[in-house]
Amino acid sequence: MEKMIAGKNIQVNEEGYLTDFSQWDKSVAHEIAHHEGIGELTPHHWKIIDYLQDQHKQEIPLSIRKIGKSGVVDIEQFYSLFPQGPLKKATKIAGIPKPASCI
Amino acid sequence: MKKLVILGAGTAGTMMANHLSRELDLVLWEIDVIDHRQEHYYQPGYLFLPFDIYEPEDIVKPIKDFIPKGVNLINDKAEKIDAAEKKILMHNGDVIHYDVLIVATGCNIAPEEVSGMKGPEWHKSVFDFYTFEGALALRNKLREWEGGKLVVHITEMPIKCPVAPLEFAFLSDSYFKHKDMREKVEITYVTPLSGAFTKPKATEALSHLLTEKNITQVNDFGIKTVDNANKKIIDYEGREVPFDLLVTVPTNKGDALMERSGLGDDLNYIPTHKATLQSVKHPDIFVLGDATNIPASKAGSVTHFEAEILTENILRHIQGEPLKEEFDGHANCFVETGNGKALLIDFNYTHEPVEGTFPFPGVGPLRLLKETRMNHMGKLAFKWIYWNMLLKGTHIPFVSTAMQTEGKHF
Numbered sequence: 001m002e003k004m005i006a007g008k009n010i011q012v013n014e015e016g017y018l019t020d021f022s023q024w025d026k027s028v029a030h031e032i033a034h035h036e037g038i039g040e041l042t043p044h045h046w047k048i049i050d051y052l053q054d055q056h057k058q059e060i061p062l063s064i065r066k067i068g069k070s071g072v073v074d075i076e077q078f079y080s081l082f083p084q085g086p087l088k089k090a091t092k093i094a095g096i097p098k099p100a101s102c103i
Numbered sequence: 104m105k106k107l108v109i110l111g112a113g114t115a116g117t118m119m120a121n122h123l124s125r126e127l128d129l130v131l132w133e134i135d136v137i138d139h140r141q142e143h144y145y146q147p148g149y150l151f152l153p154f155d156i157y158e159p160e161d162i163v164k165p166i167k168d169f170i171p172k173g174v175n176l177i178n179d180k181a182e183k184i185d186a187a188e189k190k191i192l193m194h195n196g197d198v199i200h201y202d203v204l205i206v207a208t209g210c211n212i213a214p215e216e217v218s219g220m221k222g223p224e225w226h227k228s229v230f231d232f233y234t235f236e237g238a239l240a241l242r243n244k245l246r247e248w249e250g251g252k253l254v255v256h257i258t259e260m261p262i263k264c265p266v267a268p269l270e271f272a273f274l275s276d277s278y279f280k281h282k283d284m285r286e287k288v289e290i291t292y293v294t295p296l297s298g299a300f301t302k303p304k305a306t307e308a309l310s311h312l313l314t315e316k317n318i319t320q321v322n323d324f325g326i327k328t329v330d331n332a333n334k335k336i337i338d339y340e341g342r343e344v345p346f347d348l349l350v351t352v353p354t355n356k357g358d359a360l361m362e363r364s365g366l367g368d369d370l371n372y373i374p375t376h377k378a379t380l381q382s383v384k385h386p387d388i389f390v391l392g393d394a395t396n397i398p399a400s401k402a403g404s405v406t407h408f409e410a411e412i413l414t415e416n417i418l419r420h421i422q423g424e425p426l427k428e429e430f431d432g433h434a435n436c437f438v439e440t441g442n443g444k445a446l447l448i449d450f451n452y453t454h455e456p457v458e459g460t461f462p463f464p465g466v467g468p469l470r471l472l473k474e475t476r477m478n479h480m481g482k483l484a485f486k487w488i489y490w491n492m493l494l495k496g497t498h499i500p501f502v503s504t505a506m507q508t509e510g511k512h513f
């Protein structure tokens with residue numbers, strides 16, 4: 001479905017995750033972050049978003065543990081930067097699919 | 104003579120030994136299977152052991168009974184794989200060379216990954232049921248437990264058989280009902296996921312069942328520690344869930360051999376091509392079952408579909424032909440829901456589990472994503488199928504390797 005985000009028509013799924021990454025840009029990220037109650041994105045948030053996008057591009061499945069060991073952020077900080085479900089919020093803001101966490 | 108080595112004689116390794124002993128020319132090829140254990144464990148049985156539904160004898164049989172003639176079974180632990188030199192260093196000092204290696208070492212629980220999990224309460228009020236010892240200890244505990252707060256918990260994904268903890272919660276509900284003590288037990292299901300399951304339609308059906316059975320759900324719980332003294336689990340945001348009996352599925356990891364060999368990711372899973380099952384780094388190494396990092400369920404049924412495709416790819420590889428990119432992530436899992444019922448889910452990399460009929464479109468007799476008695480019979484029949492057909496690499500009639508879309512309501 002389509003949703004108006006940062007003044008653009010963006011393709012998202014029923015949970016609000018972007019389905020076409022080429023539509024993502026920083027203004028989209030900002031608006032989703034606001035919507036998710038994260039507030040202003042700091043440089044540390046951006047470092048994490050970059051990392052997530054990079055991992056996704058390489059088709060590496062994402063998990064909180066992996067992010068905690070990545071050197072980009074530790075688990076405690078990750079929870080404080082993206083409270084209440086850090087991975088699902090951070091991936092939504094990064095414009096990539098919600099991690100299936102492998103089933 | 105050339106040598107094909109299969110590392111691990113669990114579900115996957117045993118299937119491959121059976122397939123390849125039929126398909127390879129045993130005049131040209133020697134097949135070795137390595138496992139340090141003497142016994143094969145039917146892991147789906149670990150779900151039933153704690154509730155006195157299965158006995159240990161149902162679950163454990165000698166490995167050698169399932170390894171075909173003409174295949175050498177080597178009973179020792181592999182310590183390291185030297186992929187550059189194509190050899191395996193064994194615990195007893197032997198060195199085994201290979202031309203083609205199939206890794207089927209599975210995965211195991213690693214409770215030491217969470218602080219306090221393997222603490223003083225381990226196997227006293229904190230249990231796993233993902234090992235034979237854990238399931239048996241839990242059976243003994245449940246036999247005499249007088250009730251209180253039962254917490255069923257998943258530490259982190261991925262885990263093998265991701266529906267098993269849910270099934271454990273459902274079966275607990277019916278177990279305590281049968282013992283006439285359900286009102287003395289408060290059941291809570293704690294998961295790092297945002298819902299009962301990872302795929303939306305199945306999550307809806309399963310959440311509904313949790314509610315119906317009066318099981319409280321706690322979602323998005325990223326466990327930080329098990330507090331042994333005060334008997335509670337605490338997450339990274341400071342949320343606490345108290346327990347009298349904690350049944351947890353600890354972090355699952357591949358064998359530590361992968362770390363020593365530089366072959367695994369941070370959970371010791373081997374990066375594997377998801378459609379061909381070839382190692383990403385080493386063309387002479389193939390991986391199947393729980394040891395891979397592919398985004399499919401870690402389940403015996405998945406392994407069965409993988410084995411059919413991998414057998415063909417091994418033959419192609421040996422002949423220098425291009426590999427078939429055919430594995431679609433097909434999984435087919437029965438979910439025990441208690442009171443003699445089960446539901447069935449069938450899905451792959453791209454299609455989530457939905458309602459419908461299986462294996463015959465429009466007919467069944469099994470119903471997808473619906474609780475029925477017939478599905479429960481299917482789950483119980485799985486034990487017989489496992490020992491008598493799956494391990495021997497027999498094709499299951501009517502069940503195709505690639506997932507079917509007919510008969511399903513997408």
Ligand SMILES: Cc1cc2nc3c(=O)[nH]c(=O)nc-3n(C[C@H](O)[C@H](O)[C@H](O)COP(=O)(O)OP(=O)(O)OC[C@H]3O[C@@H](n4cnc5c(N)ncnc54)[C@H](O)[C@@H]3O)c2cc1C
Nearest residue numbers: 111113114115146147181208209264392393401402403404
């Ligand atoms: C509680 C529970 C319930 C389940 N229910 C179901 C179900 O209902 N349906 C379903 O389809 N699946 C189910 N599964 C999952 C299924 O059991 C596994 O996916 C399957 O067994 C994987 O097979 P595998 O060969 O990859 O690993 P395994 O069968 O675990 O075999 C690995 C083998 O490798 C050997 N090994 C490991 N390291 C070494 C080494 N260094 N040297 C020598 N040998 C080594 C081990 O000894 C072992 O024998 C369940 C699992 C659990 C735990």
